[in-house]
Amino acid sequence: MNKIIEKQQLTDGVFRMTFESPLIASNRKAGQFLIIQLDKDYGERIPLTIADADAQKGTVTIIFQTVGKTTSDLSLLEPGDSIENVLGPLGTPTHIGKVGTVVCVGGGIGVAPLHPIVQAYKQAGNRVITIIGARNKNLLIMKEEMSRWSDELIICTDDGSYGRKALVTEPLKALCEEGAVDEVVAIGPPIMMKFCAETTRPFQVKTTVSLNTIMVDGTGMCGGCRVTVDNKIKFVCVDGPEFDGHLVDFDNMMLRQQSYKKQETKANHQCVIDKQAELLQKRDH
Amino acid sequence: MDISSLNAKSRMAIPQMDMPSQDPKVRAHNQEEVALGYSPVAAQVEAQRCLDCKNKPCVQGCPVGIDIPRFVKLAGEGKFQEAVDTIKESSLLPAICGRVCPQEVQCMAKCTVGKGLKDPMKSVAIGRIERFLADWERNRGAVQTPQCKPDTGKKVAIVGSGPAGLTAAADLRKQGHQVTVFEAFHKAGGVMIYGIPEFRLPKQIVEQEVANLRSMGVDFHMNYLVGRTNTIEALMTKEGFDAVFIGSGAGLPRFMSIPGENLIGVFSANEYLTRANLMKAYDKNHVDTPIYDSHKVAVLGGGNVAMDAARMALRLGAEQVNVIYRRTRQEMPARAEEIEHAMEEGINFHFLANPVEILGDDKGHVKAIKCQKYELGEPDSSGRRRPMPIEGSDFLLDMDTVIPALGNVANPLIRQTTNDLEVNKWGNIVVDEDNRTSIKGVYAGGDIVLGAATVILAMGEGRRAAAAIDKDFREKN
Numbered sequence: 001m002n003k004i005i006e007k008q009q010l011t012d013g014v015f016r017m018t019f020e021s022p023l024i025a026s027n028r029k030a031g032q033f034l035i036i037q038l039d040k041d042y043g044e045r046i047p048l049t050i051a052d053a054d055a056q057k058g059t060v061t062i063i064f065q066t067v068g069k070t071t072s073d074l075s076l077l078e079p080g081d082s083i084e085n086v087l088g089p090l091g092t093p094t095h096i097g098k099v100g101t102v103v104c105v106g107g108g109i110g111v112a113p114l115h116p117i118v119q120a121y122k123q124a125g126n127r128v129i130t131i132i133g134a135r136n137k138n139l140l141i142m143k144e145e146m147s148r149w150s151d152e153l154i155i156c157t158d159d160g161s162y163g164r165k166a167l168v169t170e171p172l173k174a175l176c177e178e179g180a181v182d183e184v185v186a187i188g189p190p191i192m193m194k195f196c197a198e199t200t201r202p203f204q205v206k207t208t209v210s211l212n213t214i215m216v217d218g219t220g221m222c223g224g225c226r227v228t229v230d231n232k233i234k235f236v237c238v239d240g241p242e243f244d245g246h247l248v249d250f251d252n253m254m255l256r257q258q259s260y261k262k263q264e265t266k267a268n269h270q271c272v273i274d275k276q277a278e279l280l281q282k283r284d285h
Numbered sequence: 286m287d288i289s290s291l292n293a294k295s296r297m298a299i300p301q302m303d304m305p306s307q308d309p310k311v312r313a314h315n316q317e318e319v320a321l322g323y324s325p326v327a328a329q330v331e332a333q334r335c336l337d338c339k340n341k342p343c344v345q346g347c348p349v350g351i352d353i354p355r356f357v358k359l360a361g362e363g364k365f366q367e368a369v370d371t372i373k374e375s376s377l378l379p380a381i382c383g384r385v386c387p388q389e390v391q392c393m394a395k396c397t398v399g400k401g402l403k404d405p406m407k408s409v410a411i412g413r414i415e416r417f418l419a420d421w422e423r424n425r426g427a428v429q430t431p432q433c434k435p436d437t438g439k440k441v442a443i444v445g446s447g448p449a450g451l452t453a454a455a456d457l458r459k460q461g462h463q464v465t466v467f468e469a470f471h472k473a474g475g476v477m478i479y480g481i482p483e484f485r486l487p488k489q490i491v492e493q494e495v496a497n498l499r500s501m502g503v504d505f506h507m508n509y510l511v512g513r514t515n516t517i518e519a520l521m522t523k524e525g526f527d528a529v530f531i532g533s534g535a536g537l538p539r540f541m542s543i544p545g546e547n548l549i550g551v552f553s554a555n556e557y558l559t560r561a562n563l564m565k566a567y568d569k570n571h572v573d574t575p576i577y578d579s580h581k582v583a584v585l586g587g588g589n590v591a592m593d594a595a596r597m598a599l600r601l602g603a604e605q606v607n608v609i610y611r612r613t614r615q616e617m618p619a620r621a622e623e624i625e626h627a628m629e630e631g632i633n634f635h636f637l638a639n640p641v642e643i644l645g646d647d648k649g650h651v652k653a654i655k656c657q658k659y660e661l662g663e664p665d666s667s668g669r670r671r672p673m674p675i676e677g678s679d680f681l682l683d684m685d686t687v688i689p690a691l692g693n694v695a696n697p698l699i700r701q702t703t704n705d706l707e708v709n710k711w712g713n714i715v716v717d718e719d720n721r722t723s724i725k726g727v728y729a730g731g732d733i734v735l736g737a738a739t740v741i742l743a744m745g746e747g748r749r750a751a752a753a754i755d756k757d758f759r760e761k762n
Contacts, residue, residue: 023514032513040471044564044573069573085471087508216564216574219469219510220696221479221536222556228547233540238698252547255649259549263575 002083005059010141013066014109015075016051022058024050024088030120031094031210031242033113034062035218037085038073046070047215047237049113050089051142060086063112063141068264090218091241094208096120100182101127103175104150105168105196107188108134111142113210114187115149121185122149129181130154131171133188137162168192169199176203184208186245190254197245209245211236214259227253293336297401302331304413309629313599316483316567319626320384325365328417332361334409338397343411346395348745351375353392353411360414366427369418377455378448378744380423380490383416385481385589386741387620406621423493430500434461439758442467442526444511444699447475448740449532449731451494452747453754454503457530460755464503465526469510472563475534477740479563480555482593484600485623488562512698517706521726528726528754531714532747535693535732541585545643546689550577550651554584554594554690561597579686582606583654585640586690587617592624594688595632606632607682611639611659611672637661637672641679643687654684693737703727711736720750721757728754 006018024034033049052061066072077083094117102121106114111132122128130150134140135158147153154171155163164171168188175181176199184207186196193209200207213225213236220238227234228249234240305321306312312319323331335357343353351372359368372379386392389405392412399408422428439462443450446468458464472478474491499505511517511533520526538553540546557576560566564574582603584595587610595606608627610617613636617624628634637659644653658678661670695712707715707723713736714729716722722729730746732738 027515037471042565042572085508087469087510089513090510216556216559220698222559223538223540223553224556226547256547256549260575
């Protein structure tokens with residue numbers, strides 16, 4: 001189960017991993033995610049979005065960034081190893097319709113979950129304009145895949161090392177001003193999604209965002225992932241992860257993401273120490 | 286002395302046997318089981334208190350109708366194996382039910398001895414004897430795998446591995462049907478694994494029950510969320526199941542809709558207990574799952590989940606744990622023994638109080654809870670006196686953690702992904718008296734039907750549904 005077929009490092013700390021999971025591969029839809037756990041007794045459960053899947057081969061692809069202990073441990077697994085527990089597909093699939101022109105905006109690692117959505121919008125017969133952004137050239141991922149499914153691809157970097165030197169909100173605003181945007185989907189860091197929503201708000205263009213909150217079970221039984229949408233409590237794992245960006249309380253969401261900062265820092269620190277110890281041991285032998 | 290010669294009066298005169306427990310000061314800092322169980326002698330003496338009433342009122346109080354006087358009598362005679370076999374004719378999980386059933390409102394509430402002594406708590410300690418017998422058998426390694434009838438060629442899917450699902454699985458497997466249990470979590474047992482803590486129900490007992498089912502030939506498919514990984518319809522059409530039993534529980538926690546609920550430091554009891562129990566967050570040196578560093582904790586509610594969360598918070602190092610409940614101790618739905626244990630461990634109780642707002646600091650962390658005092662008014666439709674707020678009685682308690690334990694509602698996932706499945710206005714699945722749903726071949730039971738109830742009621746539902754599935758298979762042939 002969940003045997004890793006392929007692993008590739010995309011950029012610094014960003015990995016693409018493909019593993020066997022026939023059921024998820026054939027049942028997943030755009031916008032859905034997984035919960036992964038590396039050890040049934042002591043491992044934590046973390047949510048990761050599905051970046052791609054191949055129903056014929058029965059494989060699922062994830063793209064993740066090493067931001068803490070679990071993602072670092074995951075990045076150390078090799079083809080032939082298995083991921084102990086994978087639950088999915090989770091979350092409500094993206095509502096894909098034929099609406100006209102859709103602008104898909106992806107920031108950083110958020111480009112990965114955006115990929116199946118871009119693909120689905122294109123296959124539904126929409127004109128798809130994709131904007132992807134990263135801090136610099138080295139952190140840009142999935143340019144080719146995005147270009148394959150987009151009618152137009154706009155690439156931005158914060159430092160101008162590739163594409164336009166701009167934030168993703170700049171081309172987004174320009175497109176809205178041209179008046180030909182029917183829908184927007186934005187996935188990336190919360191602050192980016194918040195500003196994308198603020199950019200489109202005056203134009204009243206429907207803007208969907210995909211929220212990435214703290215989760216435990218991913219099935220709706222704990223409410224750890226709750227967010228306020230339109231002044232009501234919603235669970236990201238069941239009601240989401242996609243919501244109307246104009247109705248999400250991003251400030252509270254960003255606040256709640258810091259809930260375990262202290263423990264996470266400690267775990268990550270410990271994990272770095274462990275890795276260094278491991279390296280030193282290897283060198284000694 | 287010939288014990289069989291004891292008359293009713295002398296039996297009534299035997300004091301109830303105490304069950305030894307860990308010292309409250311010690312146990313408040315560990316996850317070990319609090320109640321240590323009867324010794325064989327204590328179990329035998331306690332069983333002598335039973336009057337062996339002809340009309341067996343206690344049996345009417347048991348949701349699965351265990352022949353209580355018979356097993357208690359056998360226990361009193363020291364025939365422990367026969368006694369536990371008697372229980373197993375009606376109940377599959379005696380080690381669990383003996384620990385978690387609220388006996389004082391079930392079997393013990395009807396006991397003649399308790400009636401005579403005017404206190405159900407002084408009734409024959411049926412649950413403790415049941416627990417002793419199950420532990421006695423398990424500890425001797427004497428648990429036998431039940432016999433299963435020859436293969437019928439019928440396939441049943443069980444959705445959820447909580448008490449309802451496990452009971453249905455065992456009953457159906459015994460009838461010779463092929464049974465697969467689909468569980469969303471990575472461990473089987475439902476609330477018995479993620480909710481009820483180790484100090485009340487050692488996980489090893491639940492694991493043992495699951496292992497017994499596996500040895501009977503029940504398949505377990507973990508990490509499988511029915512409704513997402515596959516739908517009920519797909520299980521029946523594509524995967525070839527002849528029947529489906531939905532025992533997915535009432536897992537969706539309720540929040541209060543008061544200001545401040547989304548501050549850092551507010552956790553549903555489900556989240557808090559899942560992190561602590563299932564994810565073992567209490568084992569801080571080994572686990573990856575973090576748990577909030579709490580010092581002053583408010584738990585909201587008066588049920589078992591509230592007691593579990595409060596006592597867990599204490600064990601995780603909180604200096605002060607408060608239970609806030611809008612009625613009084615008499616109305617608390619939690620098991621009497623757990624309320625007592627919580628009080629012994631030093632949990633503070635604020636009765637007749639209800640939170641109106643959670644206050645945060647400038648960083649968005651909980652710093653206090655504002656409550657309002659209540660008084661009890663006229664009885665409501667359920668017979669409980671309705672709590673009424675007292676105007677202008679607000680008071681503040683400094684807190685850094687707030688854990689609402691206000692009950693759960695049905696998870697919407699299955700109803701959202703299953704066409705034609707009839708549910709009521711609370712989202713619970715509607716079933717007939719044999720637990721059949723509105724879809725042919727689909728049955729449901731436990732909390733997804735009842736709303737949040739008890740382990741034993743869920744087991745009763747699983748059993749009834751299994752009987753109906755078996756009957757419907759036979760009638761079709």
